[in-house]
Structure formats: structure tokens, C-alpha cells
Amino acid sequence: xxxxxxxxxxxxxxxxxxxxxxxxxxxxxxxxxxxxxxxxxxxxxxxxxxxxxxxxxxxxxxxxxxxxxxxxxxxxxxxxxxxxxxxxxxxxxxxxxxxxxxxxxxxxxxxxxxxxxxxxxxxxxxxxxxxxxxxxxxxxxxxxxxxxxxxxxxxxxxxxxxxxxxxxxxxxxxxxxxxxxxxxxxxxxxxxxxxxxxxxxxxxxxxxxxxxxxxxxxxxxxxxxxxxxxxxxxxxxxxxxxxxxxxxxxxxxxxxxxxxxxxxxxxxxxxxxxxxxxxxxxxxxxxxxxxx
Numbered sequence: 001x002x003x004x005x006x007x008x009x010x011x012x013x014x015x016x017x018x019x020x021x022x023x024x025x026x027x028x029x030x031x032x033x034x035x036x037x038x039x040x041x042x043x044x045x046x047x048x049x050x051x052x053x054x055x056x057x058x059x060x061x062x063x064x065x066x067x068x069x070x071x072x073x074x075x076x077x078x079x080x081x082x083x084x085x086x087x088x089x090x091x092x093x094x095x096x097x098x099x100x101x102x103x104x105x106x107x108x109x110x111x112x113x114x115x116x117x118x119x120x121x122x123x124x125x126x127x128x129x130x131x132x133x134x135x136x137x138x139x140x141x142x143x144x145x146x147x148x149x150x151x152x153x154x155x156x157x158x159x160x161x162x163x164x165x166x167x168x169x170x171x172x173x174x175x176x177x178x179x180x181x182x183x184x185x186x187x188x189x190x191x192x193x194x195x196x197x198x199x200x201x202x203x204x205x206x207x208x209x210x211x212x213x214x215x216x217x218x219x220x221x222x223x224x225x226x227x228x229x230x231x232x233x234x235x236x237x238x239x240x241x242x243x244x245x246x247x248x249x250x251x252x253x254x255x256x257x258x259x260x261x262x263x264x265x266x267x268x269x270x271x272x273x274x275x276x277x278x279x280x281x282x283x284x285x286x287x288x289x290x291x292x
Contacts, residue, residue, distance in 0.1 A: 048099030
């Protein structure tokens, strides 16, 4: 490109050079002269033409540049032209067809880059990635959107991106069961006095294995559901064994415990959930002892 600072290097493809039949048909001396001519063409304007200061070289000038006699320069140049190694334009100037093609491609790629990319790879009405101003109004770049959907809070509001994925951390030293855990325990048939013991088990488990979690409250809910003798396994080992108890009465006891726990959690209990549920649990144990 005119006015462009020329690179100190140029592309060279050894495989193409050695597989070019026209070049291979020439003598070693003629091929050496062609390399000298290519170096001159790399610095010339227009690119790929064997010119110095925009002028074609005579045989004597070419001989000086190549370090040979004028007779040899004329002889080897005629050999290269007879083999079809180079071409001449209408003014008789020698040029490399490969270098001219490479320069045209580089200029075309540069124009496409300034216009937003290759027009053959996008619809014509897009106007490129950065389309020019239309009607005096600057085209606005579309807002980038993530493929990750927005997460929401329980109240339906969108959670900030920084809160979507909190880092994992060890179990806090001041962590303790929350009111909702007692509600979950009651629904699973776990008495309130057993919840602190299960919490201690989780503390030991977390400390022994150096576990880290993003949400320890959720982890404790999982502990409650997996507690042996309760929940899904109650029919095998638990205090609500259907082989010794009345199924309808077991369900009623669990329902009453869940309602009581929910009421205490909703009213902002000061920690008396265990006391509120304990009499009911004792009634259930006494009832089973009587049946046994």
C-alpha cells in the first residue's frame, strides 16, 4: 500500500519454492538471481515489482545489485522469463505474480477489517460489526448479553451478578440450626431435642474432612433428610415404625409437630421451639410404650 512502512521481512514458503515447476526448470545461477530480484521487489512501490525508486532496472543495474556481470545478469534474466518465472506489465516492468496477489489479499483483508469483517461471512444488511453512521445518528453497539440466565431472589427480584455464585467457605464457628430446620425436622419425624445432636454431627464431619460449602443451612437440611432412622428410612429403623404403630396416628403426630414448628418459626421464637414440641414427643413415646 502506498505510503505504508514496508515490513523488514516477507512471507517465504519453502515448499512452494521447491515445488514450483517454472523455478525448478531454471539453473542454480538463474534461481539465485531471482531471489535477489524478489528482495528488491519487497522494498519496491508498487509491491512485488522489480523497481528502485519507481524505475525498472537495466541489465547493468541488476548486475550491480546481484553482484555479477551485466552479461550474466542479462542471460539469467532471459532464462527466468523464458521459463515463465516472472511476468511483465504493459510498461515492460518485471513483477512477481505471487507477491502481487499476496499484497492484494492483504489490502482486501485490511478493508474488510475496518468494515467489520469479511462481507461473504455475514448478511449484507448488517453493515459490519461496527457499522458507519446513518443519517447523522451514530450506530449503537448492541448490548452484550450473557448466556447465563438471571437468577432471582425469593421475592422475584433479580439477584446481582456478584451474588449469583458465592465462594465456598468452612462452617462458621457461630453457626447453629435455624427455625426452618426445626420445621423440616418435624416434617421428617425428628424430635426437636435431636436437632442439636445432628448439628453437632455435622460440625464434627465438617471439621474432620475440612469440608467447604456455599450454603451450610442447605447442607444441614440435607443432613436431616439423611439422618438414619428418620425420613425415608423411618419404616426400617425409626421410631415411627409402621410394624408397631398406628399409621394414621403417626401421620397425625407428624402433622401436629410440623404445624407447631411452623407457628413458632413464624412468630419469631426466642428458642423455645424445643420446649413447645417436647411434650408432644413424650406423648408419642408414652403411647408407643403402651402399645408395646
